[in-house]
Amino acid sequence: MEVNTKQFKRSDLVQPIGRIDSSTAPQLAEALNAINEAGRFRIVLDLSEVDFISSAGLRVMISVQKTCKRWNRGEVVLAGVAERVHEALDLAGFVPLFEFFDDAVEAVGSF
Secondary structure, three states, X not given: OEEEEEEOOOOEEEEEEEEEOOOOHHHHHHHHHXXXXXXXXXXXXXXXXXXXXXXXXXXXXXXXXXXXXXXXOOEEEEEOOOHHHHHHHHHHOOHHHOEEEOOHHHHHHOO
8 A cells, every 4th residue: 555645735635546455554644643643633644546445544534633633632534545444434424523525625625
């Protein structure tokens, strides 16, 4: 899996490419935690290039969401979520915890 990050004025865009499973989730967690440690808490997670996400990936997403929302500092929003990934999020009960956007441009503009 490859993780691309890009910093904008009001938010950060994180775009993982490939599968997010138990072997690649730590790589995603490292990229997201680096953004938080830099003091930035508005994150757009562009999942348009992700075709599978395991429970390890879901755990990373919810952990970062909790960190970002603590003390109303920001949040993680999702963009370009494929139907299969959305089903996994729905099955885990995570759909109400995230805001969804059709593409990354719309999501970045929401901040």
